[in-house]
Amino acid sequence: MTGSPGTTPVAPTDRVSDVIARDEALVDVFVRAAPHFTKLRNRAMRRVMARLITVEQAARTAGIPAEKLVSDLNSALGIVERAADATVSGAGQSEMAKGGALPGPGGPGQPGGEVRDAADVASPTRPAGMRVRELDVREDLRTGNEPFSKIMAAVAALGEDEMLRLRTTFEPVPLFTVLGKRGFVHESEEHGAEDWSVWFWRPVAPAIEGSASGDAAAVRSSDGAGSSASTATTRATDTSSADVSSAAPRGDASTADVSDSRALAVDGITVDDRTIVLDVRGLNPPEPLMRTLTALETLPEGHQLLQINARVPQFLFPMLAERGFACDVDESRADRVLVRIWRPA
Amino acid sequence: MTGAAPATAAQRGPARPPTIPTPGGMTPATNSIRLAGENFAASILYLLAGSAGLVWIAPELAIGAYASPHVAGITHLFTLGWITTTIFGALAQLLPVALGAPIRSTRVGHASFFTFAPGVGFFAAGVAASSWVLQHIGIGLITVGIILEVANIAASLPRAKNRDVTWGAVTIAISFLASTLVLGVILLHNLHSGFIANARLITLAAHLHVALVGWVLVMIVGVSHRLLPMFLLAHGADTRWTRRALALLATGVLALATGLVTRLAPAVWLGAVLIDCGIAAFIWQAYSFYRVRVRRKLDVGMRFAMTAVVFLAIAAALGSALLVLGPMHARLATMYITVGLLGGIVLYVVGFFYKIVPLLAWTARFRGRMGKGPVPTVAQLYSAKVAYVQLGVMTLGVVLLAGGIGTGIVHVTRCGAVLFLAGVVLFISQIARVAFGGRS
Secondary structure: OOOOOOOOOOOOOOEHHHHHHHOOOHHHHHHHHOHHHHHHHOHHHHHHHOOOOEHHHHHHHHOOOHHHHHHHHHHHOOOOOOOHHHOOOOOOHHHHOOOOOOOOOOOOOOOOOOOEEOOOOOOOOOOOOOEEEEEEOHHHHHHOOOOHHHHHHHHHOOOOOEEEEEEEOOOOHHHHHHHHOOOOEEEEEEEEOOEEEEEEEOOOOOOOOOOOOOOOOOOOOOOOOOOOOOOOEEEOOOOOOOOOOOOOOOOOHHHHHOOOHHHHHHOOOOOOOOEEEEEOOOOOOOHHHHHHHHHHHOOOOOOEEEEEEOOOOOOHHHHHHHOOOEEEEEEEEOOEEEEEEEOOO | OOOOOOOOOOOOOOOEOOOOOOHHHOOHHHHHHHHHHHHHHHHHHHHHHHHHHHHHHHHHHHOOOOOOHHHHHHHHHHHHHHHHHHHHHHHHHHHHHHHOOOOOOHHHHHHHHHHHHHHHHHHHHHHHHOOHHHHHHHHHHHHHHHHHHHHHHHHHHHHOOOOOHHHHHHHHHHHHHHHHHHHHHHHHHHHHHOOOHHHHHHHHHHHHHHHHHHHHHHHHHHHHHHHHHHHHOOOOOOOHHHHHHHHHHHHHHHHHHHHHHHOOHHHHHHHHHHHHHHHHHHHHHHHHHHHOOOOOOOOHHHHHHHHHHHHHHHHHHHHHHHHHHOOOOHHHHHHHHHHHHHHHHHHHHHHHHHHHHHHHHHHHHHOOOOOOOOOOOHHHHOOHHHHHHHHHHHHHHHHHHHHHHHHOOHHHHHHHHHHHHHHHHHHHHHHHHHHHOOOO
16 A cells, blocks of 8 residues: 555545545455445446545445545555544435445346336325336446436436436435436435436426535425525536546535535625526536536526636637527626526527 | 526626627637638648658758758748647637637638648748749748738737737737748848858847747747646646746847847847746746646646646757857757757647647537537547557657757667657547547
């Protein structure tokens, strides 16, 4: 095991792939922490999954404390942690920590990868009467193909009265963050080892609540119009330029942590409950463009998107015009540009 | 753009409408992509021709014959064909993105391209083959092309909303481009008339430095000020070093050129010191950006740029040594130019090519599908592994070229040239894949 006290400590928001890239022997630390991580020894599995999930999220899926996992990893690297570095956002942990497993053992998946209609078992929490579209990505996951694009395409194709049933080999916690910000709620169920179903649907009367955790991106019914600034905010802190099609703000528990109004106030922006804020300052081109257009595809009627950028997105403007959006630009501050985008009446 | 914003929206600060696309679907951005594309395509062909020419002139490089017609011809394939054509193409995209001002006229841009690009071929062939006709056809076309481009850029700059350090760099650089052209015409006329007699070599030195430092390096410094933070996600770095670098390089090259032409040694020394300080300031600025980058893992484009910066530092040291030891050390002079041009500038431009061209190709190809379904990533348009091999091969090529020239061994020099050419072939295969292949 390599590493020196001078090395940057592993943080809860680090992606598992980045952590393992520092020292492959850290796989052993994961496996020791929870047997569910055994499949991290499989390179194909690691290639697909490890870069989609943060240490904190991985700990959550394995049902172990994130602080301990981070601490173990840093110890293995020979890093003495400072208390502040080990802080883990606890928001939303309890509601999601229900025994999910990063690649866990299980039976074979059905041939899949394509969206199809499916009959579904009723659930007290899922809305009745919605058409269920099923996407099975288990085989993709086992063969090392990243299914994110398929999932996002399936989500994009969902009608208002449709829900997506996703079959996976593990509980896709990072996906909850991504789709939560698009107004989807979810419910997950473990059928057996390496066999999960997760349903995503849009609530009938969405009032997208800003929440302290993107994982808790559950859309809650508005309990009083205008009672609070309810804003869904995406702060995309992922910096990968190599994975544009994986436009998810993966690995960023931080993603969700700025969705509260306090963070927005710090940035000097006032928004209302019909504004979706997309912060793309931490992204490499062309991800800001991708994410903005993706967000606009699901922009609810009467809402507007407020993009926070580090520069004026010149390439975006003609594409907005082609797609029938209007926008204006605020460059009043040197450290950021605000682009407000809406669908003209 | 039009349309009423939702009435409930609120935000602080004044707003302004963005660039409005032209009717018919041809936006300034898409039109400038075409302009950039044709420049990039031509520049790649010239890079290939220049690299093949390196193999041919390796024996002359090994003996330090930097002023031979063959070497001069091949050098122009790199300086005009690869570097300048690439800059012309990049400016079509950079001006709107970095300065908020689209290029004044894309028609003039195309006219410039269709005169300048063929002109480079004629001129380089004419110089290498000592053909009076080709030289004059070439210089005529180049002159028209440069005048059109300089006028076009000069007309665009006043419309720029952001008159920052990048704006200043572009302004300074195009002034030096015009000066380079004047010195080049003087040198060409001297080839036939001999009117500057013994001043030929010092005029050549002035021409070379005004071109490489005043035009190319100043442009690189200014553009990097915008693009390095963008590509590295390096926000919050101390950016004052760009301004210092530009001031030092611009005054330095002026002092050096004036000193050379007037044979005023103190001015030459002062110019050399200022240029070295300018390069040091640029390197420090680049280091500052790399140091504060958010994403720790560097992609291949940024590794090319980093490697080039190292070669630039080596070239600066070789230039200082040349000044101390004297211009009679022809092999040292040749090594200095080779490392600076091929290692410092060509590799830097290749690195930015890897960042800009796939991004433009991706944007052009997938603009209609973005956000509506899966699209490949920019990185999937080319092979990172091949790019890394290319970086290794080209770096080794420059090292062997410099080593071969330094030791006077032809075989080592030629070996370096062959490796450099191999790297360029890999590069072209990558760009072809970006342009025509990849997942769709």
